[in-house]
Amino acid sequence: MFPVLMPTYNRADLAFERGEGVWLWTTDGRRFLDFGAGIATSSVGHNHPGLVAAIAQQAARVIHVSNLYRVPQAESLAARLVAASFADSVFFCNSGAEANEGMTKMIRRAMAGTGRPERYRIICFHGAFHGRTLAMLAATGNAKYLEGFGPVVDGFDHVAFNDIDAVRRAIGPHTAGVIVEPVQGEGGVRPATLDFLRQLRALCDEHGILLGMDEVQTGMGRSGRLFAHEWAGIAPDVLSSAKGIAGGFPMGAVLAREAVARHLTAGTHGTTFGGTPLACAAAGAVLDVVLAPGYLDDIDRRARHLWQRLHDVTGPAPDVIAEVRGAGLLLGLKCVGPNTALLAACLAEGLLAITAGDNVLRLAPPLIVSEAEIEDAIGRLGRAIERVRAAAHKATVP
Numbered sequence: 001m002f003p004v005l006m007p008t009y010n011r012a013d014l015a016f017e018r019g020e021g022v023w024l025w026t027t028d029g030r031r032f033l034d035f036g037a038g039i040a041t042s043s044v045g046h047n048h049p050g051l052v053a054a055i056a057q058q059a060a061r062v063i064h065v066s067n068l069y070r071v072p073q074a075e076s077l078a079a080r081l082v083a084a085s086f087a088d089s090v091f092f093c094n095s096g097a098e099a100n101e102g103m104t105k106m107i108r109r110a111m112a113g114t115g116r117p118e119r120y121r122i123i124c125f126h127g128a129f130h131g132r133t134l135a136m137l138a139a140t141g142n143a144k145y146l147e148g149f150g151p152v153v154d155g156f157d158h159v160a161f162n163d164i165d166a167v168r169r170a171i172g173p174h175t176a177g178v179i180v181e182p183v184q185g186e187g188g189v190r191p192a193t194l195d196f197l198r199q200l201r202a203l204c205d206e207h208g209i210l211l212g213m214d215e216v217q218t219g220m221g222r223s224g225r226l227f228a229h230e231w232a233g234i235a236p237d238v239l240s241s242a243k244g245i246a247g248g249f250p251m252g253a254v255l256a257r258e259a260v261a262r263h264l265t266a267g268t269h270g271t272t273f274g275g276t277p278l279a280c281a282a283a284g285a286v287l288d289v290v291l292a293p294g295y296l297d298d299i300d301r302r303a304r305h306l307w308q309r310l311h312d313v314t315g316p317a318p319d320v321i322a323e324v325r326g327a328g329l330l331l332g333l334k335c336v337g338p339n340t341a342l343l344a345a346c347l348a349e350g351l352l353a354i355t356a357g358d359n360v361l362r363l364a365p366p367l368i369v370s371e372a373e374i375e376d377a378i379g380r381l382g383r384a385i386e387r388v389r390a391a392a393h394k395a396t397v398p
């Protein structure tokens with residue numbers, strides 16, 4: 001029989017029925033240490049009491065009213081995000097791709113609104129991932145994802161990541177802005193250098209174009225700052241967020257400076273589910289955790305510990321892992337053999353991780369992961385490395 005769920009995903013044969021913190025239990029009672037967090041999304045872990053209570057309490061009051069009316073929960077959430085970031089104004093939506101669509105529309109609209117409608121093109125980067133809508137497939141520019149979906153949406157130019165001269169050369173009379181991920185997550189956990197981000201900011205200013213930051217994967221505390229670009233000491237003009245923003249409840253957001261946001265007048269953009277009372281309550285509970293005094297510094301401290309311990313365990317295994325890279329709690333292990341072999345070995349050791357491009361195994365635990373849980377993961381990873389090594393040895397012994 002044809003699968004009732006469309007076969008768009010390559011699913012592992014695991015079904016989880018319950019979670020607690022960084023742990024997940026399958027329907028057949030096996031326990032896994034979740035260093036994937038639902039692809040960097042379960043930011044405060046599973047069954048977080050604050051998040052669960054916020055959702056339950058809001059659901060019992062009112063779930064959805066529409067954007068025909070004021071939504072106090074959205075107003076207060078936006079005010080908190082504005083107070084904690086470069087932004088002056090926030091638009092809520094439902095996913096990362098949708099946030100990036102909004103960001104792209106805002107960049108174009110700001111150009112048109114300042115008398116430069118011919119500037120509509122966005123510079124993006126090789127290795128980027130911005131989502132699966134038609135325009136975001138074009139922004140992503142990966143031939144594998146574009147195949148079979150008709151003409152590629154116009155308006156996106158691609159250049160080498162971390163190459164400021166390539167960006168400079170690509171800027172033309174039709175360029176409206178640049179969209180960059182501070183760390184390319186799907187593309188293989190490849191960080192932009194802080195210098196590159198600073199140079200991008202300067203180049204955009206020099207040409208009067210806009211800098212958009214895709215922080216769908218890197219944002220909301222994952223880097224040890226609310227947003228990863230803060231490490232470079234710069235600010236974008238507009239930023240997309242999603243994934244961890246509401247701890248697993250579907251939500252996206254576009255944060256912008258007033259100079260961009262003022263062009264989004266009534267009727268120019270919208271979405272039915274954007275910023276519902278329920279989604280905003282969930283995101284508020286996540287912010288309660290992430291913006292608690294000292295918490296971002298604490299994430300940074302635990303992330304550095306994980307980084308160090310990953311070096312400890314992978315250093316003696318250059319035959320299995322070639323490199324550790326990433327930032328904060330978004331880390332990648334560049335594999336020597338297929339990353340799927342290391343993933344399978346991790347699963348066999350009860351450790352959930354995620355593959356990424358460039359033959360990388362990605363680790364993105366919930367932001368609440370403790371040092372003891374990091375040690376546990378390191379033990380499992382060490383045993384998984386041994387499994388990969390043993391399998392490789394078996395394959396080469398005649």
Ligand SMILES: Cc1ncc(COP(=O)(O)O)c(C=O)c1O
Nearest residue numbers: 095096097129130131185216217
């Ligand atoms: C950087 C980045 N942008 C956009 C997206 C798309 O987000 P969504 O799957 O919520 O549409 C992702 C998803 O992995 C992402 O990592």
